[in-house]
Amino acid sequence: MTNTHYPAFIDFEASSLDLIASYPIEVGICMPDGKLHSWLIEPHVLWLDWSASAEDVHGIARETLEKEGTPISEVAANLNKLLTGQVFCDAWTFDSFWLHRLFKTANVSPAFQLESISALLDDEQILHWSEFRQVVIGQLGLPVHRAANDAMILHKTWEEIMGLGSRSYLSKP
Numbered sequence: 001m002t003n004t005h006y007p008a009f010i011d012f013e014a015s016s017l018d019l020i021a022s023y024p025i026e027v028g029i030c031m032p033d034g035k036l037h038s039w040l041i042e043p044h045v046l047w048l049d050w051s052a053s054a055e056d057v058h059g060i061a062r063e064t065l066e067k068e069g070t071p072i073s074e075v076a077a078n079l080n081k082l083l084t085g086q087v088f089c090d091a092w093t094f095d096s097f098w099l100h101r102l103f104k105t106a107n108v109s110p111a112f113q114l115e116s117i118s119a120l121l122d123d124e125q126i127l128h129w130s131e132f133r134q135v136v137i138g139q140l141g142l143p144v145h146r147a148a149n150d151a152m153i154l155h156k157t158w159e160e161i162m163g164l165g166s167r168s169y170l171s172k173p
Contacts, residue, residue, distance in 0.1 A: 006159075007032060007087070007088050008029060008031050009151045009155050010028070010083075011147045011151045011154065012024045012099070013025050013147050014094070015043075016049050016051030016053075016054045019097055021049035023041075023098065023102075025043070025062075026038060026041060026058070027041065027075060027098075027102070027147050028147025028150060028152075029079070029083065029151050030152045030155040036151065039069075039070045039074075040065055041065065041072060041102070042066065042071050042072065044105050057145050058146065059146075076103050077108070080112075083112040086114075086119075088120060088154070089115075090117050117154060120158065125161050136156045137153055
């Protein structure tokens with residue numbers, strides 16, 4: 001068994017890709033042990049942005065969020081309870097914006113630091129990341145653009161590109 005430290009991964013789905021008006025609608029995390037957590041997020045009363053094309057991608061209707069979403073403060077508290085240190089994402093510009101919007105609205109600070117997954121990889125691994133990711137997606141058979149699934153895909157892709165995966169989707173290039 002290896003002594004490699006497994007990181008935690010996070011992913012957001014959002015109302016749109018507008019980096020001024022958008023807001024997080026779902027967050028998913030994959031813990032170092034592979035355990036998944038996710039929350040639909042009840043929109044704040046002032047969060048009005050909505051993109052039909054984004055809804056077509058993630059499949060989450062605003063009405064679903066209004067009925068089934070978890071209050072923002074509860075989502076932020078759950079993330080702070082579960083996460084410490086560095087947590088990794090694959091779309092830092094967007095994910096950091098949505099993380100900030102979530103925590104600012106909850107009026108708390110995150111107990112963890114968001115980092116790009118590229119901080120975990122060398123140049124060759126970065127070059128091959130997309131290739132590994134596509135194979136992992138195919139092997140797992142999970143729908144993409146749901147936060148918990150995407151966090152799991154990050155976890156499994158990192159395992160594979162580091163040569164730690166138990167399923168050996170690919171040989172390390």
